[in-house]
Amino acid sequence: MLTISRMKSLMSLSASPFSLHRSKAIRFGVFSLASESSSNLIPTFLQSPISIHTKPRLIPPKSPIFSIHNRSLQSESSRSSSDGEIHVIVGPMFAGKTTTLIRRIQSESENGRSVAIIKSNKDTRYRLDSIVTHDGMKLPCSALANLSSFRQKLGPDAYDKLDVIGIDEAQFFDDLYDFCRKAADHDGKTIIVAGLDGDYLRRSFGSVLHIIPLADSVTKLTARCEICGNRAFFTLRKTEEIQTELIGGADVYMPVCGSGGKGTWGGLMDSDDCSILDPNDPNYDSSEDCENSSAIRKTADFDEFRKKTTIIVEEYFANDDVVSTANELRELGMPVYNYYFVKKLVSTAMDRNDKEKEMAGVLLSALYANIIDSQQVYRGFTKLPQAEGLLLDLLKEAAEEGLINTSQISKGFGRMIDMVDDLSLDIPNARAMLRSLISKAASEGWLCASSLKSLSVAPVKPSLEDSVAKIFKLKAQSIIQEYFLTGDILEVSSCLESENTTCSAELNAIFVKRLITLVMDRKNREKEMASVLLSSLCFPADDIVNGFTMLIESADDTALDNPVVVEDLAMFVARAVVDEVLAPQHLEEIATQFSGPDSIGSKVLQMAKSLLKARLSGERILRCWGGGGSSKPGWAVEDVKEKIEKLLEEYESGGDAREACRCIKELGMPFFHHEVVKKALVTVIEKKNDKLWSLLDKGFSSGLITMYQMTKGFGRLGDSLDDLALDVPDAEKQFIHYVDKARTIGWLDNSFTFNKSGDGKENVICL
Ligand SMILES: Nc1ncnc2c1ncn2[C@@H]1O[C@H](COP(=O)(O)OP(=O)(O)O)[C@@H](O)[C@H]1O
Ligand SMILES: Cc1cn([C@H]2C[C@H](O)[C@@H](COP(=O)(O)O)O2)c(=O)[nH]c1=O
Numbered sequence: 025m026l027t028i029s030r031m032k033s034l035m036s037l038s039a040s041p042f043s044l045h046r047s048k049a050i051r052f053g054v055f056s057l058a059s060e061s062s063s064n065l066i067p068t069f070l071q072s073p074i075s076i077h078t079k080p081r082l083i084p085p086k087s088p089i090f091s092i093h094n095r096s097l098q099s100e101s102s103r104s105s106s107d108g109e110i111h112v113i114v115g116p117m118f119a120g121k122t123t124t125l126i127r128r129i130q131s132e133s134e135n136g137r138s139v140a141i142i143k144s145n146k147d148t149r150y151r152l153d154s155i156v157t158h159d160g161m162k163l164p165c166s167a168l169a170n171l172s173s174f175r176q177k178l179g180p181d182a183y184d185k186l187d188v189i190g191i192d193e194a195q196f197f198d199d200l201y202d203f204c205r206k207a208a209d210h211d212g213k214t215i216i217v218a219g220l221d222g223d224y225l226r227r228s229f230g231s232v233l234h235i236i237p238l239a240d241s242v243t244k245l246t247a248r249c250e251i252c253g254n255r256a257f258f259t260l261r262k263t264e265e266i267q268t269e270l271i272g273g274a275d276v277y278m279p280v281c282g283s284g285g286k287g288t289w290g291g292l293m294d295s296d297d298c299s300i301l302d303p304n305d306p307n308y309d310s311s312e313d314c315e316n317s318s319a320i321r322k323t324a325d326f327d328e329f330r331k332k333t334t335i336i337v338e339e340y341f342a343n344d345d346v347v348s349t350a351n352e353l354r355e356l357g358m359p360v361y362n363y364y365f366v367k368k369l370v371s372t373a374m375d376r377n378d379k380e381k382e383m384a385g386v387l388l389s390a391l392y393a394n395i396i397d398s399q400q401v402y403r404g405f406t407k408l409p410q411a412e413g414l415l416l417d418l419l420k421e422a423a424e425e426g427l428i429n430t431s432q433i434s435k436g437f438g439r440m441i442d443m444v445d446d447l448s449l450d451i452p453n454a455r456a457m458l459r460s461l462i463s464k465a466a467s468e469g470w471l472c473a474s475s476l477k478s479l480s481v482a483p484v485k486p487s488l489e490d491s492v493a494k495i496f497k498l499k500a501q502s503i504i505q506e507y508f509l510t511g512d513i514l515e516v517s518s519c520l521e522s523e524n525t526t527c528s529a530e531l532n533a534i535f536v537k538r539l540i541t542l543v544m545d546r547k548n549r550e551k552e553m554a555s556v557l558l559s560s561l562c563f564p565a566d567d568i569v570n571g572f573t574m575l576i577e578s579a580d581d582t583a584l585d586n587p588v589v590v591e592d593l594a595m596f597v598a599r600a601v602v603d604e605v606l607a608p609q610h611l612e613e614i615a616t617q618f619s620g621p622d623s624i625g626s627k628v629l630q631m632a633k634s635l636l637k638a639r640l641s642g643e644r645i646l647r648c649w650g651g652g653g654s655s656k657p658g659w660a661v662e663d664v665k666e667k668i669e670k671l672l673e674e675y676e677s678g679g680d681a682r683e684a685c686r687c688i689k690e691l692g693m694p695f696f697h698h699e700v701v702k703k704a705l706v707t708v709i710e711k712k713n714d715k716l717w718s719l720l721d722k723g724f725s726s727g728l729i730t731m732y733q734m735t736k737g738f739g740r741l742g743d744s745l746d747d748l749a750l751d752v753p754d755a756e757k758q759f760i761h762y763v764d765k766a767r768t769i770g771w772l773d774n775s776f777t778f779n780k781s782g783d784g785k786e787n788v789i790c791l
Contacts, residue, residue, distance in 0.1 A: 113219075665699060
């Protein structure tokens with residue numbers, strides 16, 4: 025094993041005769057055995073010397089809980105001649121992943137191989153030029169945003185000379201899979217990857233698990249549970265933040281065993297749920313049987329805690345001494361049971377009079393965060409009988425007493441609405457519970473529900489598996505980039521059709537967001553192409569609304585890089601209205617998602633509305649990016665619409681159905697045939713002229729107009745029926761008649777419904 029003193033001596037050597045380009049090597053943490061000194065196998069870093077700082081280890085080096093060596097399974101032909109390798113080290117934080125990576129890299133270097141380490145530049149805990157373990161060991165590295173840039177940044181020659189690449193904080197690299205696969209299989213490198221397999225909620229983190237099928241070996245390390253000292257498999261976040269990525273160390277995270285048995289989470293040291301090992305658990309290790317005695321010990325500890333807590337609470341109500349109560353609780357030294365203290369304090373106070381209730385409130389705010397962390401407080405409240413009612417009473421009283429003002433109450437509820445989807449992961453009925461809390465609070469008059477964002481019954485955006493969304497984002501990006509090169513809308517349409525098998529609404533919204541995000545810093549040509557694509561794809565308006573909402577939500581970050589972001593976004597929104605991708609009322613719908621006149625969202629929508637109100641707005645907005653970006657140069661959607669209008673007019677005034685169908689086909693935009701359907705229907709209804717109905721009939725029976733396009737065409741007309749009704753008062757009645765007729769002859773299927781006098785968006789179901 026590499027000792028610390030050995031490492032120190034290795035690292036104190038500098039100046040390398042190795043032929044890699046020095047300046048790049050220095051920047052990119054490349055180091056190798058110096059050729060002259062290879063006889064004594066001392067690696068020389070192509071970098072200024074770095075020191076290592078160590079403090080005594082808290083625990084001895086651990087053996088991994090599992091270590092799979094897969095190499096023998098691999099067929100010789102599956103790798104290139106240079107035969108790379110992929111080794112993966114996973115585990116919770118503090119498990120020794122970085123330590124192990126450093127050791128392996130050191131050992132590779134000692135064996136004369138040229139090595140480099142990459143870490144994610146998101147890890148800003150330490151200097152970007154080093155990977156550092158929790159106990160202070162360091163090695164030089166390069167910090168990058170993505171792995172794909174590594175070869176270019178290092179320089180192709182230097183890259184080619186590398187034998188081994190270490191990757192730390194692998195969970196933050198989206199392109200981990202592609203990079204490892206290419207570097208090992210194609211470039212013959214040995215890749216050693218260290219990263220978290222799970223996040224603080226034990227969900228798969230980033231792409232780390234995706235590379236397991238590529239791996240020659242997988243090592244899962246464990247840390248020591250900070251609560252009970254058992255082996256820790258997971259990382260617990262100690263703060264309230266809920267985003268997946270949150271950089272931090274021991275201040276924010278701690279390793280835990282998960283208690284309640286290895287298959288459970290969130291029940292840390294619950295008295296009802298002692299930690300008993302399951303011999304059927306694949307991680308079961310008979311040597312841990314002795315740990316059962318620790319479960320028994322824990323139960324005894326908890327009993328003792330409960331008894332002492334009861335006394336402390338009673339004493340507090342008797343002497344009203346916050347400081348000594350806080351000290352006594354701290355001296356118990358069992359913070360993991362503090363939730364029980366909260367539960368005991370509040371439930372006792374609830375049975376007493378107002379003075380004790382007030383005292384409980386005072387004590388809780390004194391202990392909150394200092395002695396009892398927020399999760400324990402939350403847990404304590406949830407363990408109260410009728411916790412919901414009590415909490416609501418408490419809030420109501422606080423609101424009525426003016427302790428919490430109206431805007432703080434609304435803000436608090438607003439924040440709950442924002443996090444309800446995350447809460448639902450742990451509490452499946454969180455949404456319903458929150459709705460009932462809101463309506464109760466509103467009916468009691470201490471919450472102004474109208475000031476809150478709407479909380480729909482079902483999540484507005486059904487939560488996709490992160491990995492599905494991530495994969496789709498990458499695919500969407502390449503579909504869009506391809507489109508910018510080819511201008512082939514049909515290709516985009518068919519790629520999306522093959523992707524959108526499930527969760528299409530959310531994927532559509534992601535696509536919209538990605539499309540506009542990608543063109544923000546591109547030229548007008550691409551912006552025009554994006555608008556044309558958006559209008560040609562004819563996604564359901566709700567998906568476009570969600571896409572724009574997500575886009576604008578993320579605009580705060582974008583705005584930092586692009587000062588004209590508000591103008592550009594407003595123009596895209598306005599253009600979507602002019603292209604009939606969105607109806608004007610959708611702008612109001614998007615606006616409700618953004619509070620405060622100074623938010624980027626409000627500004628974007630305000631500006632979009634002003635653009636739309638301006639004189640000759642339609643014409644101007646249509647030409648905002650210069651026009652002419654569609655699949656056929658010069659054929660913007662507006663042009664195609666005009667052509668369709670003309671050919672329908674010609675047909676109406678005595679034309680031949682076959683000839684009209686031929687012209688429609690010649691347009692070469694089959695994904696846009698819904699426009700033919702919509703326009704033909706308008707004429708049928710306006711002029712009570714069935715000739716255009718026969719054209720649709722011909723189009724459908726010849727396969728020119730698909731059921732999908734029919735449905736879209738009918739759906740679009742259903743959405744804009746109010747406008748048609750201005751000229752044709754019985755438009756709705758006629759429309760219903762034609763919908764029935766179309767259903768009977770099989771143009772539409774039964775999922776297409778239209779309810780009288782409703783908002784088309786909800787009434788017309790588009791496939
Ligand atoms: N609860 C803990 N369990 C294990 N190691 C810990 C713990 N707290 C701190 N450490 C220290 O963290 C070191 C591992 O650090 P490091 O290799 O950076 O881990 P990782 O990269 O997995 O987060 C251990 O050697 C030990 O000194
Ligand atoms: C669990 C978890 C961790 N992170 C962050 C916190 C740290 O910055 C790194 C892990 O570092 P380590 O040295 O490998 O221990 O990841 C996160 O962003 N989200 C999480 O859920």
